[in-house]
Amino acid sequence: MAEHPAYPVGLRLTGRRVVVLGGGQVAQRRLPALIAAGADIILVSPEVTPSVQAMADAGEITWHQRPYEEGDLADAWYALIATGDTEANTRASAEAERNRVWCVRSDDADEATAWTPATGHSEGVTVAVLTTDARGRDPRHTAAIRDAVVEGLRDGTLVAPHHRTRTPGVALVGGGPGDPDLITVRGRRLLAEADVVIADRLGPRDLLAELPPHVEVIDAAKIPYGRFMAQEAINNALIEHAKQGKSVVRLKGGDPYVFGRGMEELQALAEVGIPCTVVPGISSSISVPSAAGIPVTHRGVAHEFTVVSGHVAPDDERSLVDWPALARLTGTLVILMGVDKIGKIAEALVAHGKPADTPVALVQEGTTAAQRRVDATLATVAETVRTEDVKPPAVIVIGEVVKVGPTATAPRE
Structure with missing residues (x-):
């Protein structure tokens, strides 16, 4: 035998x-x-x-x-x-x-x-590897071959052409916080299979360089539109390319549904009958603090965390945030898109009872090679942003968890 x-x-x-x-x-x-x-x-x-x-x-x-x-x-x-x-x-x-x-x-x-056999799975495909020579079976070698094949299928480096007609449509892919290794396996596979990629500037840009030459890459920030027509123009671009029978990936930073307008895009596609797949992504609201050594929750310190968009200042009539309620919370507050409004945000929180010495951390370009962390307090954060020249994208963490992590630094006085 x-x-x-x-x-x-x-x-x-x-x-x-x-x-x-x-x-x-x-x-x-x-x-x-x-x-x-x-x-x-x-x-x-x-x-x-x-x-x-x-x-x-x-x-x-x-x-x-x-x-x-x-x-x-x-x-x-x-x-x-x-x-x-x-x-x-x-x-x-x-x-x-x-x-x-x-x-x-x-x-x-x-x-x-x-x-x-050593088995693995990738989107409907089962890879099973057996050593053919019974006298020389090496389970580690067999498993290594399995892992290499599965990883290639998952990350798109091993692409087998489809011999059946693909259904055109759009995939809204959450690309994660910036590090290309933090996109999901499914998101990376869909990227490898795309004909057109419409990308946000906050998406994992390094992945675009890995795409085959025939893939059309469109920078969403450069789509012509009027000042208040940005989202409509992006929706139209998705629809136009999908109607041409192409497989379209809308590559977004973080998660499509966390301040990513993913639902607006899905609704626009649904109105014209274009199928759409949503691939969740790792939100920067959790991953960026983690990369900077900050846990958004910690036993005995914070039992909840709240994520808020800071693109509208607290005194703006368009704001939907209950800032007095946030000031009363004892957990962690994570602010996205709030670098240029952090001064007014800090003032509102302090005015509604948040202690002025509450720790604040600003993590710029989180999870990327350019990541840096700057610490302050609610009383000093506005000046710190100016003196340290903190630029978007940056995630702002407010609360006692800022002092928990091993990389915590003393806030600026």
Whole structure:
């Protein structure tokens, strides 16, 4: 048997009996995939790990709390033998052979009739890697090949052309706070498949350089529009390219729905019947403070955090923010798009009762190579922004959590 390679095949186990012997770490790793496959799973083991116990408690598997007994593999389509009892494993393997049940053994692969490949998944594709030479099996090498293929599919460096007609449409992709490594796997894959990318200046710009030459990249900031027509012009550009049968990605900074006008774009597309996918992104309101060593919540310090747009000053009649209520909160306040309004914001918070010595941190160009952090207080933040020349984009964190992180610095007096 060792002279011949294994024959790869995909088992369709939905509703079919699978018997797992042993409830330890091997079973804990293998059970989720069997559950996802829809198998009728019978687990036989005197003891199980807490995670396996949770699967049994949730009704995902049926657990017989006892050692293996002859006949346990009756009517099984597939068996995983992973007990710590070699003698029991041998007997169970022999039963599987007699009953023609494909069987994996965790303790002795050469005595098994089946091997478990190193598997990974990427958007509807399952990658399964087996070592063909039984005498030279190297699980680490197999797993490394699996990881390389899956990572290539996910980040777009390994792109297989589609041989079926793609449905044109738009994907609103949250690109995260700026570091290209912080975009989601799905967002990066959609970028790799795009015909047109309409990008914000706050999106992860480094990713644009990785796009194939045929991809049309449009800077949303340079789309011609009147002063109050910016969003309408972007909507029109999305619609125009999608109607041409192209796959369009609207690459936005942070998350599309956190001050990103993502819903406005989705509504415009829906009105003309263009399908749209929304891919969430890591919001700068959480990630940028984290990158600067600031937890937005911390036990004993802050039990809540509030994210506010600072593009409209507190004394502006267009403001929808209840600043007196914010001043009364004891948790963390995160201000986005508020660098040029931080003076008036600080004045409003202090006027409504927030202590003037409340710590403030400004994190400019967060998660990028140009990131820098400047600390102040509500009393000094306006002057600090001027003297330190803090420029957008910057995330402003107000609250005691500013003093918690390992990189906290003394506020400027």
